[in-house]
Amino acid sequence: MATAWRKSTRSGPYSDNCVEVAACPEVIGVRDSTDPAGPVLIFSPDRWRVFVRDARLGRFDLP
Numbered sequence: 001m002a003t004a005w006r007k008s009t010r011s012g013p014y015s016d017n018c019v020e021v022a023a024c025p026e027v028i029g030v031r032d033s034t035d036p037a038g039p040v041l042i043f044s045p046d047r048w049r050v051f052v053r054d055a056r057l058g059r060f061d062l063p
Helices: 045-056
Strands: 019-023 028-032 041-043
Touching: 041 045
Parallel strands: none
Antiparallel strands: 019 028, 028 041
16 A cells, blocks of 8 residues: 655645655654655654644744
8 A cells, every 4th residue: 555645735836845744553754755765754643743743833943
């Protein structure tokens, strides 16, 4: 079965430089849309929720 990768609707139809996310039963995968054969970050569902929360709070923003 193929993995269904999704991009944010905010990335727009002409933007290829974004991340894609795939939700599987046991893990969440994240990859670079410009390199679909490249490495994939793997998160457990709990760690994914923490990552998304921290991103929304700006904890990864650069100065």
